[in-house]
Amino acid sequence: MKRTIELKHVGPRQHVQRLLEELIDRLEEKLRRVSPDATSVHVVFEENGTHKLYRTSLTCHVPPGHLVAAHDEGRDAGRTIRSAFAELERQLEKQKALLRHERQLRRSKRMRRKPPASGRASIRPQTGLAV
Numbered sequence: 001m002k003r004t005i006e007l008k009h010v011g012p013r014q015h016v017q018r019l020l021e022e023l024i025d026r027l028e029e030k031l032r033r034v035s036p037d038a039t040s041v042h043v044v045f046e047e048n049g050t051h052k053l054y055r056t057s058l059t060c061h062v063p064p065g066h067l068v069a070a071h072d073e074g075r076d077a078g079r080t081i082r083s084a085f086a087e088l089e090r091q092l093e094k095q096k097a098l099l100r101h102e103r104q105l106r107r108s109k110r111m112r113r114k115p116p117a118s119g120r121a122s123i124r125p126q127t128g129l130a131v
Contacts, residue, residue, distance in 0.1 A: 001028045001039045008046035016045060016077060023085045030089065031062070038063040045081065056084040060092065068092055 005020055007013075020043055031039055042059040057071040070087035074080040 001031065001036050001041060004040070004042045006042075006044045006046075008044065009049060010045060010047045013077075016081070019078060019081055020045065023081065027060075027085065027089065027092075030092065034062060045077075047077075054080045056080045058084050058088045060088060062092070062095065066095055068095060 001024075003024055005017070005024075007016065010016065024041055024043070027041065028036075038061075040061045044055075044057040046055050047053070048055070052075060053073060054075070054077045055071065055073045058069060060068045062068060068088060068091045070084050070091060072080045072084040072087065074083070
């Protein structure tokens with residue numbers, strides 16, 4: 001997997017770099033069945049010093065020619081990075097499900113099920129009268 005990490009307006013912060021590498025490794029593990037030469041991840045992490053805001057933008061190219069992107073912005077650097085990666089992983093799972101045609105498979109299974117023979121269940125009214 002090709003990796004590109006950009007740190008904009010961020011001083012030498014080893015923990016940010018280490019966290020990004022760790023999360024990209026986890027992402028790479030999830031995409032292990034996809035051709036490593038055909039996938040790439042581009043990460044942009046930037047800090048706005050005036051407002052103390054952090055922004056994480058992720059772009060992932062996966063075959064066959066799909067682009068998956070996610071971003072997050074907030075005041076906690078670690079939380080914005082993890083949140084953006086969680087969103088990207090969710091979208092990649094959705095993309096993998098589309099490629100496997102899981103929706104059509106679930107639909108065809110529902111269509112093959114037979115409806116109940118009687119239709120509605122019979123309900124007997126209960127009387128509260130003692131005899």
